Amino acid sequence: MRGDLRVGRLFGIDIYIDWSWLVIFVLIASDLALSLFARLHPQWSLVLDWGLAIAAALLFFASVLLHELAHSVVARARGLPVKRIVLYLLGGVSNIEREPPSAATEFVMALVGPLTSVVLGIIFLFLGRTHLGKLAQAMPTPLAGLAQVDALGTLLLWLGSANILIGIFNMIPAFPLDGGRVLRSLLWAFSNNLRRATLWSTWISHAIAWLFILGGIAMALGASIPFFGAGLFNGLWLAFIGWFLNGAATQTHQQVVIEDVLEGIPVSRLMRTDVATVEPGMTVSDLVHQRIMTSEGNERSFPVVKDGKLIGWVSLEDVKRVSREQWETKTVGDIMTPGEQVVTLNPREDVSEVFQKFMQRDVRQMPVMQDGSMVGVLRRQDLMRYLQLHSELGLRDARQTDGNGRG
Numbered sequence: 001m002r003g004d005l006r007v008g009r010l011f012g013i014d015i016y017i018d019w020s021w022l023v024i025f026v027l028i029a030s031d032l033a034l035s036l037f038a039r040l041h042p043q044w045s046l047v048l049d050w051g052l053a054i055a056a057a058l059l060f061f062a063s064v065l066l067h068e069l070a071h072s073v074v075a076r077a078r079g080l081p082v083k084r085i086v087l088y089l090l091g092g093v094s095n096i097e098r099e100p101p102s103a104a105t106e107f108v109m110a111l112v113g114p115l116t117s118v119v120l121g122i123i124f125l126f127l128g129r130t131h132l133g134k135l136a137q138a139m140p141t142p143l144a145g146l147a148q149v150d151a152l153g154t155l156l157l158w159l160g161s162a163n164i165l166i167g168i169f170n171m172i173p174a175f176p177l178d179g180g181r182v183l184r185s186l187l188w189a190f191s192n193n194l195r196r197a198t199l200w201s202t203w204i205s206h207a208i209a210w211l212f213i214l215g216g217i218a219m220a221l222g223a224s225i226p227f228f229g230a231g232l233f234n235g236l237w238l239a240f241i242g243w244f245l246n247g248a249a250t251q252t253h254q255q256v257v258i259e260d261v262l263e264g265i266p267v268s269r270l271m272r273t274d275v276a277t278v279e280p281g282m283t284v285s286d287l288v289h290q291r292i293m294t295s296e297g298n299e300r301s302f303p304v305v306k307d308g309k310l311i312g313w314v315s316l317e318d319v320k321r322v323s324r325e326q327w328e329t330k331t332v333g334d335i336m337t338p339g340e341q342v343v344t345l346n347p348r349e350d351v352s353e354v355f356q357k358f359m360q361r362d363v364r365q366m367p368v369m370q371d372g373s374m375v376g377v378l379r380r381q382d383l384m385r386y387l388q389l390h391s392e393l394g395l396r397d398a399r400q401t402d403g404n405g406r407g
């Protein structure tokens with residue numbers, strides 16, 4: 001993802017933060033400093049308020065990262081490649097490149113995140129209570145007696161409660177939360193059918209999302225809901241979460257529908273065979289003026305072929321990285337993505353699986369290879385066109401109309 005800031009690497013996994021995460025960081029830190037700490041401890045200095053708030057927000061960030069690392073480490077141990085972790089507005093996303101191969105793997109992979117948060121929460125609370133000693137025993141709940149507590153105690157108890165809340169929130173059985181995946185894995189194990197399990201869990205996700213939306217609206221209008229409380233702000237926040245969950249459920253549902261349409265169609269059916277190729281010796285200037293600017297098929301990228309063999313891929317993005325003065329001197333071979341880094345397809349591969357690859361890798365087209373030579377190119381826009389025509393014509397089942405079943 002472009003625009004994400006890489007902050008480091010742990011266990012061989014790149015860690016990125018999305019700009020939206022900075023928003024939540026500032027929100028948490030300023031809410032703690034200006035509202036919670038200032039209210040509970042009016043005697044604290046401004047420096048202590050803000051110092052503690054920033055420390056709390058940073059440790060909270062580290063906790064969310066540990067939650068994501070737990071998902072990623074389990075995924076890798078189960079043989080699923082993990083490319084990166086991105087921290088964003090509502091938490092984190094582990095970029096796991098494939099769907100889990102079994103219900104058991106998905107179950108463990110999803111559960112280990114919230115479990116990590118809850119365990120972290122218990123550790124923070126335990127440390128906090130140990131630090132406070134006798135004082136802690138007089139407190140009915142960890143957050144109830146914060147006013148009498150020193151800075152370290154406040155930090156530990158707040159982090160403990162926050163992590164436990166994150167663990168509980170993530171176990172709500174709705175996509176894309178971990179609870180939604182746990183639910184799907186259980187339905188998957190029960191039905192032995194991933195697609196049906198996904199459909200059932202999207203229905204449940206929708207139902208839960210609407211409960212959040214309606215509950216939030218009721219709260220905003222004055223009703224009081226157990227655990228969630230009352231008030232306009234809390235109500236709007238709850239409704240917002242519901243709206244977000246509803247969108248995620250719709251997206252997951254559409255994906256199932258799309259995969260249904262594309263299932264059983266081989267790559268060879270939708271690929272183009274009249275592919276314009278370029279030679280590695282061509283200058284960047286010629287590539288731009290003779291190919292990209294005149295391309296009839298609206299091509300933005302080309303396979304680079306030498307002696308009939310695919311040796312790389314060159315795109316408009318590669319050209320943009322070269323300064324205008326170098327257009328005459330640099331060649332396609334200098335700026336292309338080398339062949340071994342190009343993701344290729346097999347003509348017999350199922351298009352429903354290829355669709356995932358397009359989405360995850362954010363590429364526009366992929367070469368189709370057979371016995372070491374390129375036989376065609378599959379473009380994302382051709383896939384989209386197929387899907388569009390399919391829905392416009394109201395076809396229910398691609399396999400019926402095309403007379404081509406899987407197996």
Ligand SMILES: [Zn+2]
Pocket residue numbers: 067068071113114170178
């Ligand atoms: Zn998680």
